[in-house]
Amino acid sequence: MPKPDPRPESIALLERLVAALAARGIVSEEEIAAKRAATERASPQIGARMVARAWIDPAFRALLLADGSRAASLFGADMRGQPPLGVLEDRPGLHHLVVCTLCSCYPRAVLGYPPAWYKSQAYRARAVRDPRRVLAEWGTVLPPDVQVRVVDSTAEYRWMVLPLRPAGTEGWEEAQLASLITAETLVGVRLPQPGPALPA
Amino acid sequence: MAQSEPPPPYHHDLGGAARFRCTPIEPDDPPLSDFDRRVDALRALLRQKGLITTDEQRLAIESLPPEAYDGLTYYEKWLRAIVAVLLARGVIGWEDLA
Structure with missing residues (x-):
């Protein structure tokens, strides 16, 4: 539509x-x-760079998980007047999906304007009820033994996902890794896909 | 329509709403219009100047009648909410909008 x-x-x-x-x-x-x-000036590229850094720098990863707002400000995100940023760490066997069921709360400082689908009534209604079928609409089919945790962003707290680093990206540079991350992977409807290695 | 479960308490409270159970999600993200970006920037400025809070804006959007809530675009709802809050606060008057 x-x-x-x-x-x-x-x-x-x-x-x-x-x-x-x-x-x-x-x-x-x-x-x-x-x-x-x-x-x-705010776009998913900020969130993408934060994820890529977290994949290669354990100290930054710890900061990102402990205090997302401070980690974001290190990447130039303007967090003034913004609610705190929480970061949801995917682990083997655990996947996160973010929604705002009441409207469209979104970590705009690190992801930019919320996408149309995130604001849609169908996504808001279905993400909490039938997350696996929602994910499948993006081609994201998770094995049954992977738990899906759906988290509601609110006016008081905004969430983004720290996905698992995909296999096949060993030795990649930070910028190459960041290129795998989109708004969709930061919300959790898609997983980062390594695809063909980029020229170094 | 499933009769076995109660409807959500408010029209905007869509989490789990059964009426969307079979509605596919359009994965597109069409670019915002000039109108959208202007409303977005205006809201941010008014918030920065202390003339609207997120909660006032949210309550005004949630108070729209269901037909308006479903029928208006996202930023049309924002604009309606901004106008309602500024009128209620006396920042503008009805004569400004005539």
Whole structure:
């Protein structure tokens, strides 16, 4: 289903609101543009680099699991005003999946804007009820003896997944490893796949 | 419709909601529109300036009638919520929106 466009009346309402706020000196177009640019600097690449570092640096891994917010700020994520970031460590036999059943809480500072599917009513409803079938829709089929733990992100606490490092990536550089990580692997709907080794 | 289980207490409380049991998840992530990005940035600025809290925004979205909750786009809901909070706080008046 393509994303529906906002209705013309919604666009008009936004412009009237912005004009009213500008007339009162509360918000300017320049501030909106600057905030938008700052928001767009956050992307799953930040989370990807954190995971890659954790795979090769045990000290950073320990920090990431103990204090995700501080670990994220070391990678340039702007954590001011953000709820704490929790990191869920996948282990052999344990897989994590993150959802926000009530709306769309998402660790935006390290993953960027939440994807459309994460905000969808179907994902929010089904992730907690039928996670294995949800995962299978992304082609992620876990053996029955792997436990799936579903974690609800909230307004007070945001979660991302630290996946298992895939076999076949021994000796890879940090940037190569980071290239395996996407928003989908950081939420837990996909596992990182080594694929063909990248040229070193 | 499964009669054996009670409905979720509120319309937005979708965790486990049976009516989506057979709804596939669209894995696409189409790019946000200019409108979406402007609403997102405006909300962030207003929060930074202390004119809206996450909880006020959330309550306003959760208070939308079910038809609006299901029918509006994600950022249309945000915009409705921002307007409702700013009106309730007296930051803007109805005349601003006429």
